[in-house]
Amino acid sequence: MDYDIADPSLAPQGQLRVEWARSRMPVLASIRERFERDRPLAGIRVGACLHVTAETANLMSTLRAGGADVALCASNPLSTQDDVAAALVASGIPVFAIRAEGADSYYRHIRQVLDLEPQITMDDGADLVTTLLKERPEHRPFGSTEETTTGVIRLRAMAADGVLRFPVVAVNDSATKHLFDNHHGTGQSALDGILRATNLLFAGKTVVVIGYGHCGSGVAARADGLGARVVVVEVDPVRALEAAMEGFAAMSMAQAARVGEVFITTTGNIHVIRDEHFDVMKDGAILANAGHFDVEIDLPALEARSTGKRRLRHELDEYLMTDGRRIHVVGEGRLVNLAAAEGHPAEVMDMSFANQALAAEWLAGEGKSLAPGVHRLPEHLDDTVAAIALARLGGALDELTDEQARYLGSWEMGT
Numbered sequence: 001m002d003y004d005i006a007d008p009s010l011a012p013q014g015q016l017r018v019e020w021a022r023s024r025m026p027v028l029a030s031i032r033e034r035f036e037r038d039r040p041l042a043g044i045r046v047g048a049c050l051h052v053t054a055e056t057a058n059l060m061s062t063l064r065a066g067g068a069d070v071a072l073c074a075s076n077p078l079s080t081q082d083d084v085a086a087a088l089v090a091s092g093i094p095v096f097a098i099r100a101e102g103a104d105s106y107y108r109h110i111r112q113v114l115d116l117e118p119q120i121t122m123d124d125g126a127d128l129v130t131t132l133l134k135e136r137p138e139h140r141p142f143g144s145t146e147e148t149t150t151g152v153i154r155l156r157a158m159a160a161d162g163v164l165r166f167p168v169v170a171v172n173d174s175a176t177k178h179l180f181d182n183h184h185g186t187g188q189s190a191l192d193g194i195l196r197a198t199n200l201l202f203a204g205k206t207v208v209v210i211g212y213g214h215c216g217s218g219v220a221a222r223a224d225g226l227g228a229r230v231v232v233v234e235v236d237p238v239r240a241l242e243a244a245m246e247g248f249a250a251m252s253m254a255q256a257a258r259v260g261e262v263f264i265t266t267t268g269n270i271h272v273i274r275d276e277h278f279d280v281m282k283d284g285a286i287l288a289n290a291g292h293f294d295v296e297i298d299l300p301a302l303e304a305r306s307t308g309k310r311r312l313r314h315e316l317d318e319y320l321m322t323d324g325r326r327i328h329v330v331g332e333g334r335l336v337n338l339a340a341a342e343g344h345p346a347e348v349m350d351m352s353f354a355n356q357a358l359a360a361e362w363l364a365g366e367g368k369s370l371a372p373g374v375h376r377l378p379e380h381l382d383d384t385v386a387a388i389a390l391a392r393l394g395g396a397l398d399e400l401t402d403e404q405a406r407y408l409g410s411w412e413m414g415t
């Protein structure tokens with residue numbers, strides 16, 4: 001079978017959305033132009049496990065323009081856009097992904113991509129590499145790329161355990177990825193997901209952001225901009241202090257659970273909202289997760305404590321507690337921006353996926369000689385991506401004078 005998707009007839013609608021995203025992705029377009037000319041991926045098989053969105057479709061076509069044979073499966077059961085999957089299949093790219101698929105189908109699709117014996121793999125969360133390492137000991141790609149913070153943490157743990165037998169490029173570590181995608185992308189799109197599911201007014205609400213890292217600081221800033229009273233929960237004193245100096249209230253989760261009206265987890269950690277917090281939450285509390293896995297809110301514990309559950313709206317579930325309080329969960333506790341909205345806007349995915357395309361090119365070239373382990377893309381590529389994106393925003397850069405460059409390079413700096 002060369003694809004497994006929900007409905008091939010959705011292709012025309014998906015094509016239009018892919019085209020719209022493409023018009024907002026100038027950095028990737030400039031890489032595509034060069035790839036068409038130079039074909040740096042000629043004959044290379046790329047297996048990708050990424051959110052199947054309109055932006056990802058543009059990454060796939062860019063890799064193909066570079067000469068790669070690409071195949072795609074989903075990196076989350078609830079993030080696939082079925083019309084985009086259909087558009088990709090119509091354009092001749094194998095896709096194995098169906099929105100709201102169960103765990104069996106999700107992993108069967110990952111294995112179908114691995115059956116193509118990819119020489120480069122691309123991950124968002126490291127599920128493809130994990131499955132490969134566990135189940136295909138004989139298969140050794142040139143290397144892999146990883147999109148997100150949680151995936152990089154998993155890969156570093158694999159490297160520390162000595163099981164990672166090929167190089168992986170941590171795309172998330174590029175400045176033009178995490179400073180923009182995680183911060184501005186998740187900041188905006190996590191709220192977009194909550195708004196689409198609830199149509200809530202943020203102004204005047206107490207919004208608790210749990211985890212004030214690259215994603216959480218973006219979510220807090222956007223909630224603040226909408227007029228919410230923002231509370232931040234952190235375990236890292238420096239990040240908690242940063243939040244406090246931005247004007248947010250830093251609290252423990254035990255304190256925040258009692259005052260919050262909307263809770264958004266962005267930690268990449270397990271059970272940050274759990275039974276003792278459900279017990280003290282206000283009636284009507286709304287919970288959403290923007291971290292990679294659906295483990296941040298302990299949903300089995302919430303299920304166990306509730307007497308009933310109703311789906312109120314698209315991606316909005318109400319849990320009825322024994323004392324009559326209602327607790328709401330958006331997007332089944334999965335990445336709220338992808339489950340309840342369309343994921344990050346194309347403008348930030350442009351930079352993230354420019355890094356992915358450059359990482360694939362790097363692995364296919366000099367990267368082939370990299371040692372097994374987790375690597376960063378060379379820093380000059382960050383500068384290239386940033387300069388193109390800045391120019392497309394109408395911004396300009398200044399340059400050091402020769403005198404200034406000499407001054408910064410010397411140690412005799414006084415007068």
Ligand SMILES: NC(=O)c1ccc[n+]([C@@H]2O[C@H](COP(=O)([O-])OP(=O)(O)OC[C@H]3O[C@@H](n4cnc5c(N)ncnc54)[C@H](O)[C@@H]3O)[C@@H](O)[C@H]2O)c1
Binds near residue numbers: 210266272290335336
């Ligand atoms: N929704 C999306 O589209 C999207 C995009 C990028 C990243 N992510 C995911 O979001 C998560 C966060 O990514 P990031 O780049 O912000 O990571 P980060 O490391 O910059 O931030 C995570 C923060 O959470 C804090 N934290 C950890 N455990 C905590 C706990 N129990 N209570 C309170 N705070 C805690 C850490 O101290 C840290 O400051 C990851 O799972 C990442 O993969 C999602």
